[in-house]
Amino acid sequence: MSTTKKIGNYRYRILALLMFATTINYFDRSIIGVMAPTLEKMFGWTNADYANIMISFKVAYAIGMLSMGGLIDKLGTKKGYILSIGLWSIFGMLHAAVRPAFSVVGFAAARFGLGFGESGNFPAAIKTTAEWFPKKDRAFATGLFNAATSIGAIAAPFVVGWIVHENGKNWQIPFLITGALSALWVFLWLRTYKKPEVHPGVSKEELSYIQSDSGKAESEDKLPWKSVLGKRQTWAFALAKVTDAVWWFYLFWGAKFLAETFDVNIKNIALPFFVIYILADGGSILGGYLSGVFIRKGWSVNKARKITLLICGLIILPVAYVAITDSKWLAICLIGLGAAGHQAWSANIFTLASDVFPKKATASVVGIGGMVGAVAGIVADFALGSVLDQAGNTGYFWAFLIAGSCYLIILGLVHLIMPKMTPLDENLNLIKE
Structure with missing residues (x-):
């Protein structure tokens, strides 16, 4: 701690804003999942209807990941982040304007806009982390702001349970709350953010620490988005992001699974979600911290990240048992364990992009990976919605089986594609070791 005081800690103010933005992002994103059983009854949706609404979000998210990632690299973090949060806040609030006569189309349109705007959060946040933290600290910093996804997911059921009645009365209000939070964030971001090398709040010692393992400074020349393709x-990064489909399964289908299997309703979903996502928070922070510990012990970045990912994959395996247990709380704890493993995995996967690519290409790479993850989620939603309508809850058995086993398979493939995480220079050429 004494070292941190000597060099300054302004970078943690920036990190706090990343956490705040990600909390808003996931609160907005999670509301519909929490209210899904109630909205289904109100509007008469089938599982396929609900799946189509979720697919609309992910189609926009996939498109947005490609365009927003490159746009953020082009505009810079400050302007790009504001554009992203502005878009998602507007469309988040527009959910409240949907009327029963066109509920599926209306929600799908609102989710489309929300998905496009929200696609900018992680490219912008990862780019910011690369700008403000040295490689040895990035996984931990990423783990901290990534943990805010769970804060948003935890807040959603408590807010919904407090405001929305079991019959759906007041369902519009949670969708409106994020507008005020987003306005506050934009105000703070405009006041706080500049690149560290030109920021008056950053000491020479802190700047030296931030740039301690970055090599020579990058030029300001922009890289074409196509150059990373x-x-x-x-x-390799994009393949690792296929696991986003599992996280979205927990987020958007978790409340439905608990409602249909264990009769958990809108008024008592808060505690199960709290358990699941507090475990996910712990996983995100510890997973990011663990690979940093390995690096400080002298391990290569390649070994530290991949061993941590292997541990994550092993931790996640038991989630395959969820759909065949009769115990509500065992199922909740196993989902929580899977969510914890995923968030630890995610914290380390995100750092792969900034470990290997120059800072000016990071958002584009994260965007491409996010697009692949969104496409995987679309396929999963389509398949699960169809299976649940045709075969009932047995569809969840296959969903949890895949959720538990896919990480280790994907890690093996990532290692085959990228056996060494050799960094690329600012022209995307391998840096000689």
Whole structure:
């Protein structure tokens, strides 16, 4: 702690704003999942209807990941982040304007706009982390702001349970809350954010620490978005992001699974979600911290990240048992364990992009990976919605089986594509070791 005081800690103010933005992002994103059983009854949705609404979000998210990632690299973090949060806040509030006569189309349209705006959060946040933290601290910093996804997911059922009645009365209000929070965030971001090398609040000592393992300074020349497409490192990262489909399964289908299997309703969903996502928070922070510990012990970045990912994959395996247990709380704890493992995995996967690519290409690479993750989520939603309507809750058995086993398989493939995480220079050429 004494070292931190000597060099300054302004970077943690920036990190706090990343956490705040990500909390808003996931609160907005999670509301519909929490209210899904109630909205289904109110509007007469089938599982396929609900799946189509979720698919609309992910289609926009996939499109947005490609365009927003490149746009953020082009505009810079400050302007790009404001554009993203402005878009998602507007469309988040527009959910409240949907009327029963066109509920599926209306929610799908609102989710489409929300997904496009929200796609900018992680490219912007990862780019900011690369700008403000040295490599040895990035996984931990990423783990902290990534943990805010769970804060948003935890807040949603408590707010919904407090405001919305079991018959759906007041369902519009939670969708409106994020507008005020987003306005506050934009105000703070405009007052606080500049690049560290030109920020008056950053001491010379802190700037030296931030740049301690970055090598020479990058030029301000922009890289074409297409330049990262042909790099196998891009596709190794993108393959690892296929696991986003599992996280979205927990987020958007978790409340439905608990309602249909254990009769958990809108008024008592808060505690199960609290358990699941507090475990996810712990996983995010500890997973990011663990790989940093390995690096400080002298391990290579490649070994530290991949061993941590292997541990995550092993921790997640028991989630495959969820759909065949009769115990509500065992199911909740196993989902929580899977969510914890995923968030630890996610914290380390995100750092792969900034470990390997120059800072000016990071948002584009994260965007491509996010697009692949969104496409995986679309396929999963379509398949699960159809299976649940045709075969009932047995569809959850296959969903949890895949959720538990896919991480280790994907890690093996990532290692085949990128056996060494050799960094690329600002022209995307391998840096000689």
